[in-house]
Amino acid sequence: MKWVPYLEMMAKRPNALKYTGFFKELPTTLQDYFNKCNYEEKKAALKALARMVGNSDIGLATKAFEYTIAKGLYDADSIWAYYCRIISKAADMIDVKVPDKVPELKEYHTDTSIYDKLLSGGGNGWRQ
Numbered sequence: 001m002k003w004v005p006y007l008e009m010m011a012k013r014p015n016a017l018k019y020t021g022f023f024k025e026l027p028t029t030l031q032d033y034f035n036k037c038n039y040e041e042k043k044a045a046l047k048a049l050a051r052m053v054g055n056s057d058i059g060l061a062t063k064a065f066e067y068t069i070a071k072g073l074y075d076a077d078s079i080w081a082y083y084c085r086i087i088s089k090a091a092d093m094i095d096v097k098v099p100d101k102v103p104e105l106k107e108y109h110t111d112t113s114i115y116d117k118l119l120s121g122g123g124n125g126w127r128q
Contacts, residue, residue, distance in 0.1 A: 007050035014042035044076035
């Protein structure tokens with residue numbers, strides 16, 4: 001299904017979403033999410049969802065919603081941030097020749113799990 005035109009149209013009139021035929025075609029996670037949103041939350045999330053689906057597919061977008069909801073975050077910005085994280089690839093590392101005078105350093109690995117823990121707090125007054 002071509003989701004983007006419908007999602008962009010619904011972002012302009014978010015309260016009409018539940019009356020559309022394609023609402024029932026959305027994954028259950030998204031249906032539940034949109035049923036709990038107020039007008040502004042729904043509008044922002046529909047815009048973000050349209051961008052996600054335009055860049056990839058509904059499955060990857062749903063994964064972003066599921067993950068952030070599981071962390072207790074319901075705002076469109078958090079969902080979009082996680083989506084960007086899962087679609088971006090790590091930059092390729094290139095070897096750089098340095099002079100012999102420079103001391104050798106241990107390889108450093110970034111642990112992003114501490115940032116994931118930050119996502120578990122917060123929320124924007126989401127109603128459950």
